[in-house]
Amino acid sequence: MLFSDRSRYAENPIEEEDRVAFELQKKGEKIIKLSRGDPPSYFPTPKYILDAYIEALKEHRTTYSKSEGADILREAVAKRYRRLYKLDADPDSVLVTAGVSEALLFIDSAMMNEGDRAILFRPYYSLYLPILKTHGGRPIYEEYDGSKDWNINVERLSKSLKRLKADGKLNRVKYMMITNPNNPTGTVLDRNVLKEVVDLANEYRLLLISDEIYDEIVYNKAKFTSVCQLAKGMPYMVLNGASKVFDSTGFRIGFAITPENDKTSLAIREKLYDYALMRLSVNTPAQYAAAEAINNTVEHKRAINTMVSAIEKRANHATKLLNENPLFSTVRPNGAFYILPKIDLKETKFKDDREFVDSLLKEEDVQVTRGSGFGAPSHFRIVALAPQEILDLAINRINKFCRRHSR
């Protein structure tokens, strides 16, 4: 057998409709693609960041960088955490990776033995699962509370952790992952809720990993709290990067930050550093550009404010239109740029969300992503980055499609 057993878990639900879309495009159809969370497709990467990239090339910064990341970028990230969250961050606690994606690969590869566990909250960012499983790990699911605003029901989590402990199942749990602001729900976790989650992680000695890649994409007056503002004296990790907040997905720059100095945190830093050594370096000029993206706070403020206020309008408008559809119920997002309507499938002829999104693409040339790819069956995800007129057109088609197929 050529391939490993684990390789069968390699997949990306977000991209799976791309082949169908590509075939339709070849036939001359124009597809409205609302499936990819790729900000520079609609908000060009700011010029000051591009200039920094070009400058890095002109200065011949084309060698490998240090494996753990160029000093200039690690210092910029540490300073940013001090500025935004008053975290006394040491640049040595910052590992630069090729996107958060690579940090996830390193973490799962470093931590998972066959059958080890990670606690994931549903709906989860879709790539957590295949990355976990291709490294031999298995999920234990907790739930964000969809009956309200997709926050965490702390009482339920507390009971569940107690049960896992009583059943002896916590021993094999390597980490508990949260995503804040969330993809695919757009939820910004409530500070009090987050505090209780941190306390529970501490009580049950769970390594808490908080993926905060959307930390500055927060709107509707919501307030974001980083886990690093609440978790003191316990091991935890924060994942972040340049892709979303610094509008440069294609640069492939991520950060894995392990801020504390306890034995576990230091061991994690060392181990992830060993992983970084194996791939030599992250894209060097992109690291210089990302350092300038972070350090030039005046330009960044301008760029992020423009992007976030556009996203706020687009997401709110799209949510309003979706809520006019009697087949959907939709929680308004307050962060990131995703909307996750729930489909009342029994009022349609579709057996599941996969069939729904597949037919929508084929009949209306609108590409969205099935909720089951995020652990949220009977939902679908829309990326609300496109201009309002495109979102209008797409949602009008979705509503027409629903009317045609509702019972």
Ligand SMILES: Cc1ncc(COP(=O)(O)O)c(C=O)c1O
């Ligand atoms: C929650 C979350 N984490 C990680 C990633 C991966 O980002 P990166 O471009 O840094 O690999 C994404 C991308 O959409 C995401 O939504």
